[in-house]
Amino acid sequence: MAKSESFSIRQIIELTGISEFTLRGWETRYKAFKPKRTSTGRRIYSLQDLQKARLLQALLDKGYKIGNIAKLNLADLEKILPQQEVLSSMPTPPNKHLKYISEIMDLAHLFKWDEISEQLQKKRRNTKSESLIADILTPLAGQMGQLVAEGQLSVGQEHILSALIKEQLVLARGESRTSNSKSRLVMTTPEGDLHDMGISFAASLSKLEGLKTLFLGPSTPKKDLCETCIRYNASHLLISNTISEKEGAKESLFSYINFLDRNLPTHIVFLLAGRNSMQIDLNLKREINTFSTIEEFHTYLKDLP
Template sequence: MKQVDNPIRVASARSGLSTHAIRVWERRYGAVKPKRTGTNRRLYSDVEIERLTLLRLATASGHSIGNIATLPLAKLKSLVSEAEPEGRRARPGSPAQSFHDACLQAVKALDDRQLGEQLQRALVALGQQGLLRQLVAPLAQRTGELWRAGVITAAHEHFLTAALKVFLGNVAGQFASSPIAPAIVIATPAGQLHELGAVIINAAAAQLGWRTTYLGASLPAAEIAGAAIQSKAVAVALSIVYPEDDPHLPHELISLKHFLPAEVKILSGGRAAAAYSEILTRIEAIQPTDLDAFSLQLDALRKAASGREVGVNTPFLSRTI
């Protein structure tokens, strides 16, 4: 297979590191050794981007970059697999933290019974909003990071997605929305196969009383727009997670904007959304950064649908899945 070399912009989007951090870690610690073009532009291989991702996760867990910058890839994977980033831990000993650890172990073991039991217990202990914000969103983000770093396989991530799709679907089904409640269509655009972020969004919107139409992964723009028109949706929510450099996605987004009625708003987020920020801004997509911001935007859109003023466009899930 031909080796693909990526510019620093793509390396930044995929690794979660700023371009400044990548340059510093390269120059000061020898963390990676990118190729150079004739014009001295850096080019990073997929292996080097994987290495940068692992280094970011390991430093977030408390390791010094100076001590780990030149470690072999296998050792970095081991460090990341054993550690949980400080910034994502719940309070030590808290229910959310214990559920997170237990669920992650169940995912690694592909143990659907244990995962289901932990999710059910978490729902009782944390409540519906707490389940999404304190457990499901951080768990999805952590699992995605471990997959991207090569610590777990795509099978593990798909296992979690399948389990949460059923579990959160059942939770969302408990919310009987009013026939006059605002409607939202939720999907991932064509080429975006990772749907866990969309699953979480669907549950969050249902909990807020919206009529949700969940379409799943990798839908063409015309199909998404058709569903929005048929359901008389106020908004369309898109989860954009991977890849960060799909040359076809900008066209899909522009087409979606063209097909939708002018009054239908587009919300878009996910790990890879930042890589498409220019085109998302061009189509006037609302870009919340997390679940809380997403909820605020839904509240604003609901008020607008009722004839009240829409709130400001705050910058959704930019790094959740």
């Protein structure tokens, strides 16, 4: 790639997967880029701008705040991100639905909720459910979370868009196959954790795979969860946990899981997901599986009897 190469904003979007709204925000609010302009006012980005955008996104994925890193140059950004992570941050082939997802996010910024609902309904009617979840709704939810973390989307906007995404997940479950499965899954979050987007995706995928699924919603007390699993004759229990005690959970995930382990039959397999579940070391008397992505979980579902 020659040093003299230049890129339009659309090319930057396609090569990085970053939305136009986000790029413009990094440029105008945080002064991350200073693109040149054509005689007609179109932005022209350099190869260095492209590389910087990739590094910024990789660092945001690691938990850095855009306000703290946006003005750093390429050399300083590379010092923060280990070299092996710089290489792994190179983009995967562009999601063919990126333009659609960007358009939905643009509508969300303009509070055009009816238009978003209509667009999602149309997309659902014309897309297979698995593809809708994997290619549209999952990256849309990820983009939403990223913009909230960056302060570019309000909590109120997040709640409305989340509700619209969950509505499509519920409607997609209508295509579930008749279940002859022996597996019986229960899904929830620990008491105090109200973030149920992850288990909403999980429940839809589970039902689409023809598995018997009991979706409890978020924040289930541990004693109630034990009783429910036993009465439902659960074979698997999915716990998604994204917050710590300091952030609002009633107790530590370690304590919550160990209570369940002591009080549930040992044949019930524990499935853990969510940010907070990646940070604990458990030694349980049963099979336990941890998932870092919804794709990993979906692959696991396909092998269940």
